[in-house]
Amino acid sequence: MEGHHRHLDVGCGPGTLIGLLDDRFISTGIDISTTEIDYARREYESESKRFFTVSARALPDGCRDYDVATVVEVVEHLAPAKLDDLLQATIERLRPGGKLVVTTPNFHSAWPLVQMLVDCFGELNYAPQHVNRFTSRRLRQLLQDVGLRNVRVHRYLALAPFAAPLGWQLADMLARFERGPLERVAGLLLLGTGIKPPHE
Numbered sequence: 001m002e003g004h005h006r007h008l009d010v011g012c013g014p015g016t017l018i019g020l021l022d023d024r025f026i027s028t029g030i031d032i033s034t035t036e037i038d039y040a041r042r043e044y045e046s047e048s049k050r051f052f053t054v055s056a057r058a059l060p061d062g063c064r065d066y067d068v069a070t071v072v073e074v075v076e077h078l079a080p081a082k083l084d085d086l087l088q089a090t091i092e093r094l095r096p097g098g099k100l101v102v103t104t105p106n107f108h109s110a111w112p113l114v115q116m117l118v119d120c121f122g123e124l125n126y127a128p129q130h131v132n133r134f135t136s137r138r139l140r141q142l143l144q145d146v147g148l149r150n151v152r153v154h155r156y157l158a159l160a161p162f163a164a165p166l167g168w169q170l171a172d173m174l175a176r177f178e179r180g181p182l183e184r185v186a187g188l189l190l191l192g193t194g195i196k197p198p199h200e
Contacts, residue, residue: 008066010056010090011074015040015049023048028063030054056089065095071102075142076132083132087146096198100148106155106190108135139192148194155187 005025009018012029013036021027029051031037037053045051052059069090075083091100134142136153143151 005067006065008063008069008090008093010069010071010086012036012040012051015044015051017070017072018049018051019044021049028052028059028066030056030059056086056093059093064093066093066098067095068099068101069094071100073103073105075102075139076104076134079131083142084146087142091146091148091196094196096196098196100143100194100196102139102143102190102192104132104134104139104190104192106135106188134190136190139190143192143194146194147197149197151192151194153190153192155189156191157187157189 007018007021007025007027009015009027009029012018012031013033015029015036018025018027018029018040025048027049029037029040029049031040031051031053032055034053037051040051052063071087071090074086078086087100094100136155140151140153143153
């Protein structure tokens, strides 16, 4: 295992993020949806990628001391009490000095308009799903409140995701163009990180 990073993906859904990682990562994906985990196992399970239908609190005892844990597009779906429990349980699984990475829509951007358009014209309806709405300040405060250090929050992605149906090359080109000042102002999503402190 030397030279590998141990990674936990909480709320992994169909396993897409883990599927994108190479074998430098020894990854564990968890989700409470049996359907999603069944798909993830069929598509991505290997010696370096495994999946469990459990909550973070119910992970097997051997699943701990992770270098990094990701919680991607999950926190907006959870009421505050459940969210605090999920984050605390996830942090408990990190080694001291391990990093937590959280992403969520940025409600201090054009995201509410995007969500309204998707709700009106798309097949999804985000309104009843997004019960927790985050801004940069609120996400930073959440990560500090759960005891993380060196907390940072960045905005990212503006128009690039919407170009994907027209072709990945166009989406990639837009993503490169957006990086920097434009992304910091107009980013529709938030990326928050923090470090688990060492044992006191």
